[in-house]
């Protein structure tokens with residue numbers, strides 16, 4: 001058997017650089033609670049995204065939960081079921097009712113599905129930029145404006161993606177980013193909220209630290225029932241050091257994606273995403289679709305690749321509304337196309353340490369496994 005190719009690999013920087021960065025923690029003795037690493041990391045993120053309102057959290061999921069909480073939403077939320085379950089969980093954990101819209105060829109929520117599902121209870125659209133491919137933000141924003149809905153993007157997979165040169169986080173009321181180990185850019189675990197209205201900063205500081213505030217005169221108070229969702233200094237240090245690699249990581253992925261597109265182009269039954277020139281993708285995933293012409297099902301291909309030491313992922317073979325806890329609730333859904341795509345989609349390996357030769361080998365294996 002050839003060498004094993006993993007489905008995914010974290011971007012791990014030079015260990016010496018990390019050790020150098022964390023050394024000062026032994027001098028300050030500050031390991032968490034808004035230390036200097038978190039402040040520095042936050043500033044780097046502001047500079048990188050060009051967005052001035054950013055807060056950091058221990059992970060993306062708690063950031064998303066708190067973003068939703070901050071908008072004090074009530075009622076129904078239109079969302080995409082073609083996502084990591086965190087998106088749906090965060091909606092439900094805030095006492096909101098998810099209404100599942102359909103997706104289009106971008107794997108994201110289809111704007112025409114949104115309008116069909118709006119009722120007088122709809123308060124927001126909360127949906128991911130899945131695979132780092134941005135949603136149709138223009139249409140989503142137009143619909144939100146027309147029906148006075150809030151918009152929160154789950155940008156967990158989209159850090160680094162730009163639309164006409166600007167960060168995806170420029171859109172919507174709020175955008176969450178995740179810096180989990182296997183995202184394009186990581187702080188081991190970590191999350192951020194980027195938001196339009198600067199007033200939210202104070203609220204996020206309260207929410208992520210038990211709701212505790214302090215002033216000289218009155219001492220401690222608890223203003224809201226907050227949680228503990230603070231990013232710690234070791235996470236921030238990892239983010240700071242990883243920043244040096246983000247652009248080159250994305251460039252490497254872009255080259256691999258281009259190689260995949262050209263190698264897979266002439267294989268009947270393999271569909272690759274038609275990347276748009278106006279968008280700088282982060283290539284966090286490389287989704288393909290297996291159609292009938294290929295002669296082998298997605299599940300069979302996944303297994304055959306696995307047997308040959310090539311790891312791929314069936315993202316997403318289950319819609320979140322099909323997980324038992326949500327299926328039983330019987331939420332409204334308009335998911336015809338998503339129900340088709342979930343049987344065809346396969347995510348191929350893409351990460352900075354993957355070699356050109358690996359991509360060539362993956363493509364040739366896919367070519368040879370086709371059944372005519």
Ligand SMILES: *Cc1c(COP(=O)(O)O)cnc(C)c1O
Pocket residue numbers: 059060061062083084086087128154156157178179180189190191
């Ligand atoms: C990774 C991910 C999350 C959760 O982020 P964590 O930092 O792991 O909590 C949420 N939504 C989507 C779409 C994700 O891919």
